[in-house]
Amino acid sequence: MAHILVTGGAGFIGSNFVHHLIDNTDHTITVLDKMTYAANAASLEGLPESRFKLVVGDIADRELADELVGKAGAVVHYAAESHNDNSLSNPEPFIHTNLIGTFSLLEAVRKHGTRYHHISTDEVFGDLELDDPAKFTETTPYNPSSPYSSTKAGSDLLVRAWVRSFGIEATISNCSNNYGPYQHIEKFIPRMITNRLRGVRPRLYGDGLNVRDWIHVRDHNTAVWDILMKGRIGETYLIGADGETNNRDVVAILNELMGYAPDDFDHVTDRPGHDLRYAIDNSKLVTELGWEPQFTNFRDGLADTIAWYTENEAWWAPLKEAVEAKYAAEGH
Ligand code: NAD
Ligand code: DAU
Numbered sequence: 592m593a594h595i596l597v598t599g600g601a602g603f604i605g606s607n608f609v610h611h612l613i614d615n616t617d618h619t620i621t622v623l624d625k626m627t628y629a630a631n632a633a634s635l636e637g638l639p640e641s642r643f644k645l646v647v648g649d650i651a652d653r654e655l656a657d658e659l660v661g662k663a664g665a666v667v668h669y670a671a672e673s674h675n676d677n678s679l680s681n682p683e684p685f686i687h688t689n690l691i692g693t694f695s696l697l698e699a700v701r702k703h704g705t706r707y708h709h710i711s712t713d714e715v716f717g718d719l720e721l722d723d724p725a726k727f728t729e730t731t732p733y734n735p736s737s738p739y740s741s742t743k744a745g746s747d748l749l750v751r752a753w754v755r756s757f758g759i760e761a762t763i764s765n766c767s768n769n770y771g772p773y774q775h776i777e778k779f780i781p782r783m784i785t786n787r788l789r790g791v792r793p794r795l796y797g798d799g800l801n802v803r804d805w806i807h808v809r810d811h812n813t814a815v816w817d818i819l820m821k822g823r824i825g826e827t828y829l830i831g832a833d834g835e836t837n838n839r840d841v842v843a844i845l846n847e848l849m850g851y852a853p854d855d856f857d858h859v860t861d862r863p864g865h866d867l868r869y870a871i872d873n874s875k876l877v878t879e880l881g882w883e884p885q886f887t888n889f890r891d892g893l894a895d896t897i898a899w900y901t902e903n904e905a906w907w908a909p910l911k912e913a914v915e916a917k918y919a920a921e922g923h
Pocket of ligand 1 (some may be wrong): 598600601602603604605623624625626629630631643648649650651668669670671672673674687688692694709710713714743765766768769770775842888
């Protein structure tokens with residue numbers, strides 16, 4: 592598996608994965624990325640040319656996917672349209688990338704017999720009640736709510752069918768909400784941090800009681816690596832680090848860390864179909880593969896993330912105006 596194809600490697604989680612591989616392994620890496628609005632070439636700056644190459648292209652381009660998959664020992668598929676709010680305003684790119692793009696990769700993987708790991712989300716399971724003691728497990732039925740999560744659910748089902756019908760060597764992981772460096776500022780935590788840095792109060796959708804199960808992006812990626820190396824073919828693994836926190840509490844911690852009163856935020860209109868709560872039972876990953884999260888203190892992880900956005904304003908400042916104009920048009 593000396594050469595790894597990472598799709599979506601110029602986005603948030605994929606770029607962190609590429610850095611992890613460069614720093615901790617001796618594999619060579621090709622990133623296939625369409626460089627949509629969500630990509631940032633600066634996230635991949637300074638990587639050694641002898642081990643890293645960026646190919647700008649669409650995963651749905653069958654010829655290109657075939658060529659690159661054919662040269663790789665393994666494919667880790669991060670590329671996606673990833674933002675729920677965008678999927679509500681325009682679902683079409685989600686169908687193209689998440690469904691047709693995944694199909695394109697699976698056909699190439701089938702032809703070349705390449706090991707494939709599919710990155711997915713806990714949102715495929717729908718949501719849980721706030722007072723439900725249950726968490727999502729690998730056997731929770733699929734019940735997605737948004738155009739984004741339904742296309743991710745569809746892509747997971749394609750992978751399962753290609754394993755069963757064609758015997759491809761694939762694994763799937765479904766992870767909870769990530770935070771950390773290189774996350775696009777349309778997403779909740781970096782939006783709130785960069786709003787604060789611009790003197791704008793945080794904005795909570797609805798009552799702000801929705802719960803997300805936060806995990807540091809580096810913990811997500813060590814789990815992905817363990818699954819790629821040690822996971823059983825055809826299996827699904829849920830990735831989470833017991834980080835359940837409601838949105839109000841996230842903002843309260845950010846406010847305190849940035850020198851404001853915990854309740855210094857505004858409420859804005861809710862997201863249509865807004866999932867209430869996500870929660871991951873990670874027992875299979877922990878007991879079967881021996882994975883352990885390293886970033887177990889959420890407050891410390893947020894402090895590091897605030898420091899990263901403060902020190903890397905050049906990375907996000909060119910995006911801020913357009914992101915906020917889009918939110919303003921949606922009443923957010
Ligand atoms: P992101 O939006 O930051 O990055 C996605 C990347 O995919 C971008 O670089 C984009 O240019 C690229 N891309 C989009 N369409 C493409 C196409 N047709 N061809 C090639 N490249 C294309 O997303 P992210 O937050 O890093 O998420 C990565 C993966 O992890 C996604 O599959 C997402 O569903 C999954 N996931 C995300 C989270 C989270 O909290 N962000 C949690 C669980 C799972
Ligand atoms: O659960 C995993 C999923 O987490 C991933 O599959 C998605 O790719 C990723 O975007 C994320 O989805 P969410 O919809 O949970 O993330 P988002 O950052 O958009 O919002 C997190 C929570 O914060 C959600 O309850 C909505 C709320 N929110 C968001 C924004 C942008 C606000 O209250 N205010 C905001 O301004």
